Amino acid sequence: MKVRVEWSYQSPKGTKAFFQSEELPAAHALLIVEDIQKTGRAKSLEFIDRFDSSWTVKELKAYLKGIETEPHNITVYFDGGFDKDMGRAGLGCVIYYEQSGKAYRLRQNVEAAELSSNNEAEYAALHMSVLELERLNVHQLPVVFRGDSNVVTNQMSGEWPVYENDLSRWADRIDRSLEKLGIQAQYELIPRKANAEADRLAAQALRGVDISGTMELEKT
Structure with missing residues (x-):
């Protein structure tokens, strides 16, 4: 914080x-x-x-x-990619956090079906990020979510209305999960270049390359 x-x-x-x-x-x-x-x-x-x-x-x-012993100082990067021809999506997220005086990076991606657009893939990637936070047992903490989607970032922060039914369902699902965990979400729009790590994970998921793991980082 x-x-x-x-x-x-x-x-x-x-x-x-x-x-x-x-x-x-x-x-x-x-x-x-x-x-x-x-x-x-x-x-x-x-x-x-x-x-x-x-x-x-x-x-x-x-x-x-x-x-002190719980995950904190959490920043999440998320990205979703959509292959229209194949009707598949790739979701990626990177979570940076500290715990017990050490710094960590969690990476996760997944291939998803039954999505209809790139915007929906971006929402699904954000939702996956929240599920990872739940697995980390993150509760009652502020979390910064960073993505390069104008639509998702502005709609989730309340700057833009959500008109599409499919996107509205994702937004409601995410809000309910955040409320359950007591997470105070702050959304930040970043350039695509600054979101390269999550973008790469989403692209790898589309190619069938599964990435999942956590590593300790050097604290700066």
């Missing part, structure tokens, strides 16, 4: 000012706040997450302690 820090400051002579940081990983923000508090001049201080919820120092410490 990323948060921004907001605090008011008062100098020894009584001059007051208000400050706001850029978004930072919660653990980094907490370290900065602990340093600010040593000055004794921060008169009010709080953390604001991406959903504009406010956290105290005590609340954020408890949150970080609680998720």
Whole structure:
């Protein structure tokens, strides 16, 4: 989870000012706040997450302690490809997360039938991603979903209405799954080039190449 820090400051002579940081990983923000508090001049201080919820120092410490051994700091990349001639779709997702002080990458793809368009394949790939999060036992956490589909990203974020019945069914299914897991979803539209890993997985699924696995990454 990323948060921004907001605090008011008062100098020894009584001059007051208000400050706001850029978004930072919660653990980094907490370290900065602990340093600010040593000055004794921060008169009010709080953390604001991406959903504009406010956290105290005590609340954020408890949150970080609680998720230490669970998957967190999760970013999902998803992509779907559709072969119209063969009536088949390839779905791919890549999930980056941290757990117990280590960083991991999960990759998964699958071939799907009975889909009718590339947009439906993109929705199916997003749904597959949510199922993988459920298998990871992700609950009550913010998750960033990144894809290169204008349709899926804008419809799931509420920017565009969903008129097509088949897409509406996928959107409702995904929303129900996210609600059940307590996941706070943030959708980000990214260029196709930035989604190359998920795109490659979807293409491999269409060629009959199955990919499934998790590996530990070096933390930067």
